Amino acid sequence: MIAAALLGVFTWTFLEYVIHRFLGHFPRLRENPFGVEHVRHHIEGSYFAPSWKKLVIGVTFSAILCVPAIAIAGRASGIAYVAGLMGFYGVYELLHLEHVHAGVSAYGRWARRHHFHHHFMNARTNHGVTSPLWDLVFGTYERPTLVTIPRKLCVAWLLDPATNDIRAAYQGTFALKR
Ligand SMILES: [Zn+2]
Numbered sequence: 001m002i003a004a005a006l007l008g009v010f011t012w013t014f015l016e017y018v019i020h021r022f023l024g025h026f027p028r029l030r031e032n033p034f035g036v037e038h039v040r041h042h043i044e045g046s047y048f049a050p051s052w053k054k055l056v057i058g059v060t061f062s063a064i065l066c067v068p069a070i071a072i073a074g075r076a077s078g079i080a081y082v083a084g085l086m087g088f089y090g091v092y093e094l095l096h097l098e099h100v101h102a103g104v105s106a107y108g109r110w111a112r113r114h115h116f117h118h119h120f121m122n123a124r125t126n127h128g129v130t131s132p133l134w135d136l137v138f139g140t141y142e143r144p145t146l147v148t149i150p151r152k153l154c155v156a157w158l159l160d161p162a163t164n165d166i167r168a169a170y171q172g173t174f175a176l177k178r
């Protein structure tokens with residue numbers, strides 16, 4: 001069951017990459033419900049698709065996926081696989097709140113730099129959000145250097161209201177686009 005749950009986690013990291021890269025950014029596929037929401041997320045910066053849509057899709061997808069998972073692996077392992085996959089999808093959703101909250105760990109800081117590089121420097125790179133694994137596998141990984149952000153898209157936690165510039169603690173990692 002633990003192996004099945006870990007396989008589910010691993011499967012999510014792959015889905016996260018494929019969905020983001022192809023349904024979110026591939027020009028000919030972008031006109032799908034996820035792509036439309038994702039383009040808006042990029043344009044507006046602080047926009048996230050409504051939670052009810054994610055819940056409906058998540059529950060429907062889980063129910064459908066349970067059928068082949070249980071048929072292949074049996075009841076306990078099949079459910080563990082789906083739970084691992086959807087549980088890590090939940091982790092992804094929480095991590096993506098990096099737009100709204102500052103990171104508190106080395107991983108949190110890495111994730112913000114990695115994802116903001118995707119948002120503000122090169123949207124063809126760094127499609128993985130929870131890990132760089134599939135970007136490394138498919139050659140779309142770019143190591144962020146200084147991430148420059150347009151002022152109107154800059155997240156609140158990066159800005160120092162006193163100086164109206166990037167907070168001193170984040171300078172060298174992030175800068176406003178001049
Ligand atoms: Zn984002």
Ligand SMILES: [Zn+2]
Nearest residue numbers: 024038042123
């Ligand atoms: Zn994107």
